[in-house]
């Protein structure tokens with residue numbers, strides 16, 4: 325499509341969608357204008373400016389797989405808070421547990437019984453014995469990286485080009501024209517990230533071997549499949565090489581399952597039989613109540629215990645006053661125990677297959693040079709003819725103009741997609757009819773772009 329989209333036509337269609345959105349969202353527009361008085365760019369969090377609409381939709385309620393806005397429109401939500409609401413919005417068992425706990429004390433800096441259940445459930449799911457808590461996946465990653473540096477005594481970490489692990493300073497690095505450096509737009513980096521970090525392309529075993537050979541890397545921090553620059557699956561044998569090379573060089577392997585929990589109850593770690601030293605996970609595990617965890621095995625636990633200065637643990641890089649609070653633990657127990665269960669994945673994964681099949685049908689029917697990729701209950705399409713092998717290839721295929729148009733076309737017809745991706749996530753409350761509605765509306769968007777419904781595309 326990239327090659328065949330008429331850009332003038334796309335600009336005209338975009339103007340029509342912008343106008344339609346503005347006309348049908350007067351209350352959101354009013355709130356957005358008022359919001360500029362005390363919030364930077366009229367939003368409480370900067371990412372909210374990244375939606376495709378001229379101003380954000382202000383929400384009144386979210387329930388299951390539905391969001392309702394102040395203008396009274398209802399949306400089928402495939403964004404699901406960019407995975408934060410993968411359990412569905414306000415699932416009943418979590419709401420009940422959260423309400424119960426909120427009435428009994430939110431935070432005391434003392435453990436509750438729920439913590440035992442959560443840690444043992446995580447051990448069962450991911451095969452790692454010890455678990456600690458944080459409030460965000462960013463923090464879980466920061467703490468895991470700190471522990472890796474602490475126990476190995478090594479200065480560097482290694483990440484993949486166009487990875488995303490939250491706002492962890494060391495990870496905001498890309499390969500720019502062949503040279504590692506700060507990711508474009510990196511705001512106020514404390515040091516040049518090349519001081520702390522090596523960055524290589526995903527699926528490149530030779531680059532990995534070369535980067536680890538000097539023995540100065542404490543850990544590799546990796547999603548088991550990249551998800552933040554589109555879904556990029558590991559090539560056959562890549563994980564085996566990653567594990568072999570990290571073991572041979574004494575480098576710890578941290579697997580960030582925050583998005584890849586979409587692959588199943590134990591993420592890719594369990595689905596693919598991976599054997600990481602540490603696992604990090606956040607976002608959906610508390611049904612939206614800030615909750616995150618990081619886990620590791622006995623060897624790391626012993627190395628931490630042997631070297632940890634317990635008098636300094638409150639101020640020395642790993643912690644957070646509210647981490648491990650009773651509310652997060654109650655939310656995690658209910659979410660893991662009653663919502664993001666085996667049965668839930670047995671429902672959501674086939675829905676994502678259906679979604680991907682529907683998109684593939686549109687691609688085939690209109691001969692679009694696009695690919696659709698899926699991982700568990702997450703699926704996504706890309707405007708390039710073959711799947712990218714790595715982050716650099718994926719980033720080069722980005723088509724912001726086309727993405728913005730497709731997102732807004734869908735939003736104007738009651739479908740929310742994640743702003744940064746053409747990505748859809750299925751929740752336990754998503755239905756086959758929701759999925760088919762997406763296929764239908766996408767088809768309509770493509771017909772418009774192709775000029776099928778009357779006006780021919782000038783090439």
Ligand SMILES: Cc1ncc(COP(=O)(O)O)c(C=O)c1O
Nearest residue numbers: 460461462488489490580582583
């Ligand atoms: C793989 C991964 N890890 C960590 C994070 C950070 O999560 P949070 O913003 O909740 O800290 C993200 C956020 O998108 C992510 O995709």
